[in-house]
Amino acid sequence: MIRAAGCVLWRRAPSGQGIEIALVHRPKYDDWSHPKGKLKRGESAEECALREVREETGQACALGDRLPSARYWANGQPKEVTYWSARALGGTFTPSKEVDRVEWLPPAEARARLTQPRDRDLLDALVA
Secondary structure (H helix, E strand, O other): OEEEEEEEEEEEOOOOOOEEEEEEEEOOOOEEEOOEEEOOOOOOHHHHHHHHHHHHHOEEEEEEEEEEEEEEEEOOEEEEEEEEEEEEEEEOOOOOOOOOEEEEEOHHHHHHHOOOHHHHHHHHHHHO
């Protein structure tokens, strides 16, 4: 089983009306998703989620509520990703080979942009 962790990263909208969700674009897959990644040896799921958010978005964050885990097959192996809601605390995005863009969108626009239905379910859980 491949173990991974990630977050549905959010911040208050600059307008003061509602929230925005951070989505990452991975050029290797040309997809839009929530920041996530594999656990390193000896790393807890919480530590992994915080590290992946920082690496992929440049943002420090505070973990919030646990969200449903995603289970699926990746490259012929079962994968489980543990997710949390996470409030962005600030930082600066630097494009990389792994993630070339980050976009902050209102929930409805983020939901429409997400590539995988399982990622939409996570967003729905956060908004609920």
